[in-house]
Amino acid sequence: xxxxxxxxxxxxxxxxxxxxxxxxxxxxxxxxxxxxxxxxxxxxxxxxxxxxxxxxxxxxxxxxxxxxxxxxxxxxxxxxxxxxxxxxxxxxxxxxxxxxxxxxxxxxxxxxxxxxxxxxxxxxxxxxxxxxxxxxxxxxxxxxxxxxxxxxxxxxxxxxxxxxxxxxxxxxxxxxxxxxxxxxxxxxxxxxxxxxxxxxxxxxxxxxxxxxxxxxxxxxxxxxxxxxxxxxxxxxxxxxxxxxxxxxxxxxxxxxxxxxxxxxxxxxxxxxxxxxxxxxxxxxxxxxxxxxxxxxxxxxxxxxxxx
Numbered sequence: 001x002x003x004x005x006x007x008x009x010x011x012x013x014x015x016x017x018x019x020x021x022x023x024x025x026x027x028x029x030x031x032x033x034x035x036x037x038x039x040x041x042x043x044x045x046x047x048x049x050x051x052x053x054x055x056x057x058x059x060x061x062x063x064x065x066x067x068x069x070x071x072x073x074x075x076x077x078x079x080x081x082x083x084x085x086x087x088x089x090x091x092x093x094x095x096x097x098x099x100x101x102x103x104x105x106x107x108x109x110x111x112x113x114x115x116x117x118x119x120x121x122x123x124x125x126x127x128x129x130x131x132x133x134x135x136x137x138x139x140x141x142x143x144x145x146x147x148x149x150x151x152x153x154x155x156x157x158x159x160x161x162x163x164x165x166x167x168x169x170x171x172x173x174x175x176x177x178x179x180x181x182x183x184x185x186x187x188x189x190x191x192x193x194x195x196x197x198x199x200x201x202x203x204x205x206x207x208x209x210x211x212x213x214x215x216x217x218x219x220x221x222x223x224x225x226x227x228x229x230x231x232x233x234x235x236x237x238x239x240x241x242x243x244x245x246x247x248x249x250x251x252x253x254x255x256x257x258x259x260x261x262x263x264x265x266x267x268x269x270x271x272x273x274x275x276x277x278x279x280x281x282x283x284x285x286x287x288x289x290x291x292x293x294x295x296x297x298x299x300x301x302x303x304x305x306x307x
Contacts, residue, residue, distance in 0.1 A: 005220045008106045008169045009145045025224035029064060029217040036082020038214045039075045041107070042068055042099070064107060064217050067100035067175065069187070080138065081112060081211035087180050089207075094180035097212060098187050101170035108215040109176060110138050110165045115208035119153040119164040122190065122203040131156040132163055138215055141165050150194045165215075166192055166199075180206050 005024070032040045045065035048055050060066075072095040074084045085095025101107050111119070120129065128144050132154045141152045142165055151166040168174035172195040177188040182205045190206055192199045 005222070007147075009147060009150065009167055023224065024220070024222045026218045027221050027224070031079070034077050036076055036078050036213060037217060038082035038212060041065060041214060041217050042070065045102070061102070061104060064102055064105045064170075064219075065099045066102040066170070067098065069099075070097045071095060071184070073097070078213065080110065080215075081213040083212045085178060085180050085210045085212070087207060087209050089181075093183050095210070096179040096184045096187050098175065098177040100173065100175035101168045103170045105170040105217065105219045106167060107170075107217045108142050108165065108167045110142075110163070110213050110215060111178075111210065112161050112163050113206055113208055113210040114161055115206050115210075116159060116162055117157050118162045118190075118206060118208075120155050120157060120162065122200050123151060123153045123164060123192070124199050124201055127199070128152040129155040132160075138165060142167065142215060147195075151192060151199050166194060168192075168194065172196065176212075178206065178210060178212070180208070180210060 006026075029037065029041055029044075031037045032043070035043070041064045045063040045068050048060055048063045049065060049068050052060060070083070072086050072088070072093050074086070076082050076084065083097065085097060088094050099107075113119070126149045128141075128149045128151070130141070130144070130152070132141075145152060145165075145167055152164060154163040157163065166176075168176065174194050175191075176193075177191045179187040179189050182189050188200070188203075190200050190203045
C-alpha cells in the first residue's frame with residue numbers, strides 16, 4: 001500500500017511519520033560534523049541557489065532552500081540555535097538572514113531574540129501563545145502547531161528573551177526573513193510567510209541579538225520501501241537520513257552526518273531525547289544481564305542432568 005504524504009505539522013519526536021507496511025516516508029537531512037543543522041542546510045543549498053544554471057532540476061530539488069542569504073553572523077555547532085545575527089549599533093552592519101524553503105521540503109525553525117516581547121508584540125493571529133518555562137522544550141512547542149495555528153510565540157517574555165517557532169513548507173513557498181537593523185534592501189525587518197499568509201505586519205527593527213535554528217529538515221519520498229510491522233510508538237524512529245554522500249550524489253553539494261539530538265543549548269531543549277537514549281541504554285544492559293543469567297541457569301541444569 002502506498003501512503004499519502006502526512007500532515008507537514010506532525011512532529012517526528014512525538015508522532016509516527018511512517019506507518020508500517022506502507023511505501024513512502026520522510027528523509028531527514030542530518031547535521032554535518034562540526035555544524036548545526038541550519039548551517040548544513042544553508043551550505044548544501046547556497047551554490048545551487050547562486051548558480052542555478054550549473055545544476056539539473058533533480059540536483060536543484062535535492063537541496064532544502066531555493067533562496068538563502070545571510071550576513072554579519074556567527075555559526076555555531078549546536079542542535080538548537082546554529083546561527084546568531086549580530087546587532088552592531090556603533091560600528092559595522094548588523095546581521096540578516098532570509099530563506100525560502102524548496103519545493104517538497106519541510107523545515108521547523110526556532111528563534112530567540114534578546115528584544116523582550118518582540119515576537120508576542122509583532123506576530124499576528126492565528127497563532128499559538130504559551131509560556132516558556134524551565135522544563136519547556138522546542139519539540140513540545142512544535143507539536144502544538146497545526147495548519148490553523150502554524151506559528152508559536154512565547155507569551156511570558158516581558159523581562160526575558162523572546163522566542164518563536166514555526167514550520168515552513170516549500171510547496172507553499174513559505175519563507176522567513178530577518179534584518180536586525182533594517183539595513184539590507186529586499187529583506188524585511190522580520191517576516192514569516194506561511195501558506196500565503198504573512199504573520200508579521202509593520203514590525204519595527206529587532207535591534208538586538210537574534211538566534212535562529214532548525215529542529216528538523218525533511219522531504220517526503222513516496223518511493224521509500226515498505227518496512228516491517230513495528231509498534232506505533234516506535235515508528236517515528238524509522239525516517240531515513242539524508243547524509244552528505246546522498247546530497248553530493250544528487251547535487252554535488254552539501255554536508256550531513258550527525259544526528260540532531262546532541263550538544264543542546266541551555267534552553268530546556270533536548271532533554272526528552274537524552275532521557276530516551278539513557279533509558280534505551282539501561283534497557284540494553286539489563287537485557288544483556290538477563291540473557292547471561294538465563295544461559296548460566298540452563299548450563300547448570302544441563303550439567304546436573306548429565307550426572
